[in-house]
Amino acid sequence: MAFIPHTPADVEAMLAAIGVSSIEQLFDEIPASLRVKSLDGVPVGLNEMQIGRLMSERARIDGRPLCFIGAGAYEHHIPAAVWALTTRGEFYSAYTPYQAEASQGTLQLIYEYQTMMASLTGMEVSNASLYDGASAVAEASLMSVRANRKSKSLRILVPRTVNPQYRRVAVATAGNQGLRFEDVPYVPDSGVTSLDALKKYDGEDVTAIVIQQPNFFGQLEDVDALTDWAHAKGIFVIAVVNPTSLALLKPPGEWGSSGKGADIVVGDGQPLGVPLSSGGPYFGFMTTRMEYVRQMPGRIVGRTVDLSGREGFTLTLQAREQHIRRAKATSNICTNQGLLVTAATIHMSLLGAGGLERVAAHSMANTAALVAALTAIPGVSAAFSAAGFHEAVLRLPQAAAPVLEKLAARNILGGFDLSRHFPELGHALLVCATETRNADDIALYADALRGALG
Amino acid sequence: MSNVPPDLQYTKTHEWVRTLPDGTVEIGITDHAQHALGDLVFVEVPEGGRTVALGEPCAVVESVKAASDVYSPVAGEITLGNPLLAAEPEAVNNDPYGKGWLMRLRPTKGAASAELMAADDYRKLLQAEGG
Numbered sequence: 001m002a003f004i005p006h007t008p009a010d011v012e013a014m015l016a017a018i019g020v021s022s023i024e025q026l027f028d029e030i031p032a033s034l035r036v037k038s039l040d041g042v043p044v045g046l047n048e049m050q051i052g053r054l055m056s057e058r059a060r061i062d063g064r065p066l067c068f069i070g071a072g073a074y075e076h077h078i079p080a081a082v083w084a085l086t087t088r089g090e091f092y093s094a095y096t097p098y099q100a101e102a103s104q105g106t107l108q109l110i111y112e113y114q115t116m117m118a119s120l121t122g123m124e125v126s127n128a129s130l131y132d133g134a135s136a137v138a139e140a141s142l143m144s145v146r147a148n149r150k151s152k153s154l155r156i157l158v159p160r161t162v163n164p165q166y167r168r169v170a171v172a173t174a175g176n177q178g179l180r181f182e183d184v185p186y187v188p189d190s191g192v193t194s195l196d197a198l199k200k201y202d203g204e205d206v207t208a209i210v211i212q213q214p215n216f217f218g219q220l221e222d223v224d225a226l227t228d229w230a231h232a233k234g235i236f237v238i239a240v241v242n243p244t245s246l247a248l249l250k251p252p253g254e255w256g257s258s259g260k261g262a263d264i265v266v267g268d269g270q271p272l273g274v275p276l277s278s279g280g281p282y283f284g285f286m287t288t289r290m291e292y293v294r295q296m297p298g299r300i301v302g303r304t305v306d307l308s309g310r311e312g313f314t315l316t317l318q319a320r321e322q323h324i325r326r327a328k329a330t331s332n333i334c335t336n337q338g339l340l341v342t343a344a345t346i347h348m349s350l351l352g353a354g355g356l357e358r359v360a361a362h363s364m365a366n367t368a369a370l371v372a373a374l375t376a377i378p379g380v381s382a383a384f385s386a387a388g389f390h391e392a393v394l395r396l397p398q399a400a401a402p403v404l405e406k407l408a409a410r411n412i413l414g415g416f417d418l419s420r421h422f423p424e425l426g427h428a429l430l431v432c433a434t435e436t437r438n439a440d441d442i443a444l445y446a447d448a449l450r451g452a453l454g
Numbered sequence: 455m456s457n458v459p460p461d462l463q464y465t466k467t468h469e470w471v472r473t474l475p476d477g478t479v480e481i482g483i484t485d486h487a488q489h490a491l492g493d494l495v496f497v498e499v500p501e502g503g504r505t506v507a508l509g510e511p512c513a514v515v516e517s518v519k520a521a522s523d524v525y526s527p528v529a530g531e532i533t534l535g536n537p538l539l540a541a542e543p544e545a546v547n548n549d550p551y552g553k554g555w556l557m558r559l560r561p562t563k564g565a566a567s568a569e570l571m572a573a574d575d576y577r578k579l580l581q582a583e584g585g
Contacts (some may be wrong), residue, residue: 035546125459149501262577294498317516319518319519319520319521320521324519324520324521325520325521328521328523359478
């Protein structure tokens, strides 16, 4: 549906109908002392011409570097049709379509998106998306406290192999609501979480454990063993997954030997048709089992029939949400990312299951080729022995930051410097080569790194 | 006028309380409350073994338009949440004082309970509220 602002005549007519002289009068009940007159530090608005120029200048500073950074956001090829369709007037809004009678197209698209995400993650139900992967982890933690009714502790185990930014956002969002997030160390040689590190929690009340697969280092966790450990103790499993990897890896809905799978699955949807865009906007996804659907935050679109028995789509289970349940809603800080979900849905339909599988396999092979080329350089080695997906940690013979600067001077973004979040790894660099890198790119990087270290 | 059985006790927040022969109490929402909520689509009842304080939200009744908490009129330990309601939430609409009970609990000895009203007083409250 189109979102066309009211004309001054519309506004006049509406005000006249309710007997109010101005829009301002509608806000009379808010005391003057509580009203913000101006926001310090926020510049005045720019017009389209000015903002276009400013952003072009900023984009020029970024240039078109060759990107070997992953660390949660991945450069994938996006078919031209994805954004050509997404930016059509009928779709071009981030707005949640509450008005079912005027929004069937958008609602059906979100319904298809939910079906795709449920299928990809192996779960029964999906919401209409969240802000991003980090906020999805925070929401999943809060949800686990509501849904795991046997646990009273509000303790959430977060292995250090989980994206450190996700942990920070979870602590910032849910830390003041009484949730405690506790680190679990990883095995130094393999870069994965072991059951040994979890032994100390035997016999204790823990609400949930977050398991990222592949983990932040790109390594594959033993998700079956971790899931079995958690479920044997009544601990919820929150899976954090990269949607691209699910084309090759076992879906979280099948984790563990019982076949019960993870309880809540979240992640960042950026790899599905969303450009890097200097860090956002992206979108988060969340899926779960039907038994927990009333504890799931966010919008949910359902399929139904109208009075004549014709198929239709509408928002459903809204009694959980903030506009109805107010302070007791499942979340008061979430929304869906309608436009990005539109792109992701079109992206997935164009790629199909086979296309997504080829993207995953190519990315995995390219990263393996990149690691082989870079570890052939004296002093550079792979940090971990476990199997990985499309990212890997390299150890350098010198600090990563100056090396990355030299690479940047040659127009190469060489990876994510791990020293700030993981100082114990020494001079460590997280690298990634998706399907968008080719053999020449990898050779160029190897040559540049050899020069930078020389 | 909604149905207010004479043999039960009532709260201002529209719960009813029935004392069972074994000293435990059965709790539900009144006919007036179920009518105000409309058709229920989901009822969440507490698990046995949980201790609840006086006035603590311990069940949720959800209709297509709203979800409301049910507050415990008595402090005690839950002995049973009505297992029927997971599959048949409409029992609360159809039979609020019978099959639609929400939970049973064993009151804590000597603990305070909400000011419970007799049927006549509850009927007056409904009249005062325009119901």
